[in-house]
Amino acid sequence: MLSRVADALFWMSRYLERADHLARAVDVTFHLDLDLHGVLANPVELEWNALLTLLRQPPPPVADGEHPVAAVQRWLLLDMANPGSVMSCVNRSRNNARSIRGSISPPMWRELNKLHWRLSDPSLRGRVAESPHDFCQETQLGVLLFHGVCESTLTHDEGWHFIQLGRHLERADKILRILDSKFSLLERGDGVDLPIRALQWGAVLKNCAAYEAYQRLYISRVEPERVVEFLLVNPDFPHSVRFCLTRIMQSLTAISGRLPERCDDEVVRTVGRLLNDLVYLDGTSLDGERLHAFLGDALARCARIGHHLHEQYALQ
Amino acid sequence: MTDLSMRQDGVGFTVYRAEEGIERVWPMDPVPRIIPAAEWRRIEAGLIQRINALNLFLWDIYHEQHILRDGIVPARLVLQGGYFRREFVGVNVPRRIYIHICGTDLIRAADGEYLVLEDNARTPSGVSYMLQNRQVLKRVFPALFSDYDVLPNDDYPAALLDVLQYIAPESATQPTAVLLSPGMYNSAYFEHSFLAQRMGIELVEGRDLLVDGNRVFMRTTRGRQRVDVIYRRIDDDFLDPLTFRPDSALGVPGLVNAYRAGTVALANSIGTGIADDKGVYPFVPDMIRYYLQQDPLLNNVETFRPEIPAQRSHVLANLDRLVVKRVNESGGYGMLVGPASTREQREEFRREIEANPRDFIAQPTIQLSTHPTFVDGRLEGRHVDLRPFILCGERVSVTPGGLTRVALPKGSLVVNSSQGGGSKDTWVLAEGRS
Numbered sequence: 072m073l074s075r076v077a078d079a080l081f082w083m084s085r086y087l088e089r090a091d092h093l094a095r096a097v098d099v100t101f102h103l104d105l106d107l108h109g110v111l112a113n114p115v116e117l118e119w120n121a122l123l124t125l126l127r128q129p130p131p132p133v134a135d136g137e138h139p140v141a142a143v144q145r146w147l148l149l150d151m152a153n154p155g156s157v158m159s160c161v162n163r164s165r166n167n168a169r170s171i172r173g174s175i176s177p178p179m180w181r182e183l184n185k186l187h188w189r190l191s192d193p194s195l196r197g198r199v200a201e202s203p204h205d206f207c208q209e210t211q212l213g214v215l216l217f218h219g220v221c222e223s224t225l226t227h228d229e230g231w232h233f234i235q236l237g238r239h240l241e242r243a244d245k246i247l248r249i250l251d252s253k254f255s256l257l258e259r260g261d262g263v264d265l266p267i268r269a270l271q272w273g274a275v276l277k278n279c280a281a282y283e284a285y286q287r288l289y290i291s292r293v294e295p296e297r298v299v300e301f302l303l304v305n306p307d308f309p310h311s312v313r314f315c316l317t318r319i320m321q322s323l324t325a326i327s328g329r330l331p332e333r334c335d336d337e338v339v340r341t342v343g344r345l346l347n348d349l350v351y352l353d354g355t356s357l358d359g360e361r362l363h364a365f366l367g368d369a370l371a372r373c374a375r376i377g378h379h380l381h382e383q384y385a386l387q
Numbered sequence: 388m389t390d391l392s393m394r395q396d397g398v399g400f401t402v403y404r405a406e407e408g409i410e411r412v413w414p415m416d417p418v419p420r421i422i423p424a425a426e427w428r429r430i431e432a433g434l435i436q437r438i439n440a441l442n443l444f445l446w447d448i449y450h451e452q453h454i455l456r457d458g459i460v461p462a463r464l465v466l467q468g469g470y471f472r473r474e475f476v477g478v479n480v481p482r483r484i485y486i487h488i489c490g491t492d493l494i495r496a497a498d499g500e501y502l503v504l505e506d507n508a509r510t511p512s513g514v515s516y517m518l519q520n521r522q523v524l525k526r527v528f529p530a531l532f533s534d535y536d537v538l539p540n541d542d543y544p545a546a547l548l549d550v551l552q553y554i555a556p557e558s559a560t561q562p563t564a565v566l567l568s569p570g571m572y573n574s575a576y577f578e579h580s581f582l583a584q585r586m587g588i589e590l591v592e593g594r595d596l597l598v599d600g601n602r603v604f605m606r607t608t609r610g611r612q613r614v615d616v617i618y619r620r621i622d623d624d625f626l627d628p629l630t631f632r633p634d635s636a637l638g639v640p641g642l643v644n645a646y647r648a649g650t651v652a653l654a655n656s657i658g659t660g661i662a663d664d665k666g667v668y669p670f671v672p673d674m675i676r677y678y679l680q681q682d683p684l685l686n687n688v689e690t691f692r693p694e695i696p697a698q699r700s701h702v703l704a705n706l707d708r709l710v711v712k713r714v715n716e717s718g719g720y721g722m723l724v725g726p727a728s729t730r731e732q733r734e735e736f737r738r739e740i741e742a743n744p745r746d747f748i749a750q751p752t753i754q755l756s757t758h759p760t761f762v763d764g765r766l767e768g769r770h771v772d773l774r775p776f777i778l779c780g781e782r783v784s785v786t787p788g789g790l791t792r793v794a795l796p797k798g799s800l801v802v803n804s805s806q807g808g809g810s811k812d813t814w815v816l817a818e819g820r821s
Contacts, residue, residue, distance in 0.1 A: 073595050077608050170571045172580035173590040229608065326608070384608045 076171045077233045078386035083167035083175075084237030087183075090160035091214040092245045092278075096122055097147050097157075098207035099277045104140070106270055119143050125252040126155060144203045149196055157210055161187055176224040179217060186213030232322035236380065239322075243315035244373045246302055249278050251366040254299070269293045276302075279310040299357065304349050312369070313349040316342060319376070326384075337379040345372045414809035415520055416760045417527060420771060420791040421535075427815045430493065430501055430775065431785045433685030436675060438489050438777050441508060441662045443678040445485035449476050449658065459677050460670045464745075468667065469715045470509075470660025472623065474630065478647055480656045481554040482780075487654040488547065488618075489777040490514070490790075494688070495756035502688045502753075504772065506671070508663040509655060510620045513790040513810075514543060514776050515578035518585075520790075520812040536817035538787035543776065544585035547618070550780030551586075554652040555615045562615035565589045565605065567596070569621050569637045579620050593621070598641030601648045616652045617642075623657050665748050666692075666714040689751055693744035702749040703740065706733045709749040711740070724800065726752055755800055758811070760793055770794045772802050773813065788813035 100118050111117065119140060123130060131146030131153070133139055148157045165187050172180055189195065189209050199206050218238070225231050253275045272293040276282040285293070285301050305311040320342050324331055331339055348369075357365055380386065422430075447454050448465050449472075455462040465471055490511030492504040521540055525532060548564065555562030568579035570592050583590035595605050596614065604611040619626065625635040630643040645651045661667060669690045672683045691709070693699040702709060711723040723736045740747050757768035775789030791811040792802035802808040 072608050073589055073591060074606050074608055075592065075595050076589075166571070169576075171590070172577070173566075173584035177584070385606065 072174075072229050072233075074385040076174045076230065077384055078381075079167040079171040080174065080230050080233040081237040081380075081386060083164045083171075083183075084234040085241045086160045086164035086167065087214050087217060088238045088241035089155070089245070090157045090164065091211055092242070093126070093147060093155070093160065094157050094207040094210035095280060096125075096249075096278050097144060097203050098211075099274050101144070101203050101207075103270065103274045107267065110267060121252060122147075125248055128153070128155065141200050144199060148199055148203055148206055157206075158190060161190055161210070161213075174230055176220070178220045178224045182213065182217040182220050186210070186217065189213065229326055232325050235318055235322045239315040239318045240373060240377060240380075242310065243312045243319075244370065246279055246310060246312050246315070247366050247370045247373065249275060250299060250302060251363065251370070253278075254295075254362060254366070268295075272298050281308065281310050284308050296358075299362065304352050313346065316346045316349065320346060336383050338376060338383050341372060341376050341379055345369060345376075413516065414795065415516075415523060416769075416793055416795075416809055416811045417524065418759050418761055418766065419524060419531075419812040419814045420758050420773075421814045421816065422788070424816050424818045426501075427787065429684060433501075433503075433683070434491055434775060434777050434785050435783045436679065436681060436684055437491065437503065437506070437671065438486060438779055438783060440671065440675040440678050441489075441506065442483070442485055442779065444674045445656075445659060445662055446480075446483050447678075448661065449478065449485075454674065454677055457677070459673050460667065464666050464670075465661060468661050468664050470623070470658070470664050472658035472661075474643070475656075475658045479649075481556070481649070481652045484554065484779055485656040485659050486662065487550050487554065487656075487779050489779070490774045491777065493685070493773045493775065494753055495773075496753060497756075501685060501773075503671070503685050504688055505665065505668060506663040507774075508659045509622065511774075511776070512575040512578050512620075513774055513792075514786075515581040516810050517776065517786070517788065517790045517813070518543060519581070520810060524812045535814065536819075537814045538817055540786050540788050543778075543786045544582060546778050546780075546784055546786070547582070548586045548588070550778050551588075551616045551618055551652075551654060553780040554654060556649060556652060559613075559615040563588075563613060564616040564618060565591045565596075565614050567591055567593070567617050567619040567621055567639075569593075569625070573620075575620065582618075588618075593635075593637045593639050596639040596642070598639060598645050601641070601645045601650055603639070603642065603645050603651045614651060616654065618654045623660060626657070664714055665712050666745065669748065688753060691749040693740050693747050693749065699740070699744055702747075703737055706737060708752060710752050711736055711747055711749045714746055714748060724752065727800075752800070755794075755802075758791070758793065760795070760811075762795075762797075767797070769797075770800050770802065771811065787815040 100122050104118055107118070120130075123143065126147075128147075131142050131150070133142040137145075146153050146156065150156045151159055151162070153159060165183050168175060168180060168183050186209075190206070190213075195206055195209065221231070221234060225234075253271075269292055272295055273282060275298055276285050276293065279302055281302060285298070288301065288305075289297055291297075301308065302311055304313045306313055306317070308314055320331060320339070323334070323339050323342060327334055327336070327339070331343060334340075444454065452462070454460050455465060466473075486508045488511060490507040490513060492507065493501045494504050495501055517540060551564040552562050555564070564586070565588055566579055566583040566586075568576060568590055570576065573579070580590050589595075589605065591605055597604055597606065597611070599611075603614040603617070605614055621637055624632045625637045627638045627640060627643040628635045629640045631638075642651070643657065646653050646657065669687065669692060672687055675681055675683045691698040691702050693702045702711070705725070706723070707725045707728065709725045711725070713721045723732060725733070736747075755770035755772055758771045759766040760769035762769070771791050771793045773789050773791050776786050778784050778786075791813045792808050793811055794800055794802045795809045
């Protein structure tokens with residue numbers, strides 16, 4: 072397949088995954104904010120600033136008379152001046168898709184296009200100031216529809232695998248970031264009561280669409296160690312880092328047409344080593360500083376995977 | 388409802404002067420235009436005759452130039468025409484076909500006769516709208532299709548692929564064809580990707596291709612892959628910076644030499660622009676008589692050539708009633724529609740015609756036929772034209788129907804999509820039902 076097409080498929084998928092995560096994060100933070108409003112002194116600062124830090128974004132400009140939280144929500148969801156906003160990501164995803172429309176199935180393009188138009192609807196956008204919930208739900212639903220259609224209408228050949236690569240690499244990166252930022256935040260949150268910490272860790276799970284799946288597996292209160300374990304090394308849950316890397320490895324294998332142990336390229340080596348570290352990870356050894364170091368290292372390796380991928384397949 | 392349908396499908400036609408952004412949905416009118424079988428038979432035969440003559444003309448002027456030496460077409464008109472490629476004199480193109488894809492604009496005069504307004508023999512667009520309009524109409528009015536026997540037009544992409552494979556170099560047993568597009572900012576980009584997808588071929592841009600040892604390759608995730616046929620939707624000028632415009636970033640350096648060497652086929656060929664030049668247009672009926680010894684089945688619109696002194700005085704005296712066109716322009720840009728013009732515009736054209744009479748032709752303002760069109764909740768008459776699509780490969784075929792363009796503003800005669808036109812589905816009825 073054309074290198075340019077592979078590149079556009081990869082980024083179409085990656086930007087869409089980014090929009091999905093951001094929409095979920097805003098929605099979760101919005102509801103957490105409502106929950107904590109009465110019990111913490113300044114939950115607003117705590118949670119919204121944590122989200123901005125996670126995204127490596129400075130506090131956004133606040134318009135005259137605008138509530139600071141409304142400004143953050145607008146900036147993260149709607150603002151085209153923010154290249155990382157949901158709207159910008161959907162737009163970039165759609166532009167990538169447009170440049171290679173012949174390489175995706177017509178229903179995929181339809182779904183992506185419908186998402187773009189729905190999110191451009193003035194009445195939906197107008198409601199964000201009051202509650203971002205509908206907008207965030209539309210975004211997540213649109214992304215799911217897109218991948219559902221992709222799953223059953225696009226041949227699972229090379230192009231499909233580049234879509235999977237973009238999606239899972241972005242997802243692994245986001246889960247690691249969420250864990251890293253929340254962990255250090257909550258470590259410092261001494262003196263906070265148990266129910267509230269449970270609420271906050273529940274939010275971490277919800278950020279990764281993992282709350283119900285966690286409950287079903289552990290049937291217990293949300294425990295930080297288990298959250299880390301679940302999101303890092305669970306082999307079967309789609310929003311665990313290990314699951315994502317397994318999928319990445321499968322796609323790389325399919326693209327190269329060779330078994331992983333026969334591959335001699337940097338991409339497969341980097342993915343394989345990180346995957347091994349996760350598979351044989353001793354969960355009990357990770358606390359505080361060591362966890363932070365592990366997550367930071369894993370993030371850097373994910374970045375290297377993206378880099379090697381571009382070199383290997385002459386992506387632009 | 389059709390608008391919503393088109394919007395979800397993202398059918399856009401980029402208009403160069405649109406200020407609201409690069410993408411605008413081209414409006415589709417839900418009322419189909421119906422052509423009876425007998426009427427279509429005559430149109431079809433006339434179009435086949437015409438493209439055969441144009442292909443013979445192109446072969447001739449790039450080789451022996453009989454038609455010029457016999458004085459049927461003025462030699463100067465061809466040899467000094469902006470679209471004549473002297474670099475291609477003597478080059479043998481695959482299967483001797485120059486125009487593989489042609490979109491010919493027809494209008495229907497007051498007496499019902501179809502006349503040829505112009506041939507589009509370079510990179511005609513619009514065929515995707517023909518196909519898409521049919522899809523939308525089937526979705527919106529399924530019942531109508533069971534009441535009428537409408538000839539399907541869905542075979543076009545398959546027929547086009549047949550043509551592309553037919554012209555591939557003989558050494559290629561399983562030829563690889565690609566569609567070369569200027570990219571997503573081109574006004575017809577939607578059509579490029581639509582056709583590539585329907586044919587199952589790669590949609591490439593200039594930067595995806597490279598020429599090595601006079602052979603063309605595309606850059607893929609598995610390295611280079613050989614390309615045998617290119618359906619190019621880039622004008623001659625931008626095709627190859629080494630041969631034509633050196634500032635073109637859209638083209639492929641070395642492509643023209645590879646084509647000359649016969650290692651790759653191009654559709655359409657290079658240099659076809661001289662056949663649809665507005666200056667050459669008045670001579671097409673003579674070409675048909677000259678090459679085919681037949682009378683034209685489809686006539687031209689009456690055309691005046693200001694370079695002939697007697698005709699020039701007629702044109703200058705009647706600027707307020709004529710349509711004046713520049714011979715090197717297309718797409719409805721740079722023309723004067725007499726009845727709708729201001730005194731200043733007419734004076735400007737008068738000065739230009741007097742200075743460069745060869746650069747213009749003039750035609751009577753034809754009252755295009757009107758067709759019922761859905762406007763503000765009711766049906767009103769709007770002016771229409773018709774662009775059927777002709778494919779020339781092992782045989783010549785015309786897809787039943789074509790693209791009916793409609794001038795949406797009341798009274799307007801300009802149907803170009805770039806100037807506020809819309810389109811309609813076009814139905815050719817099966818024999819025995821009309």
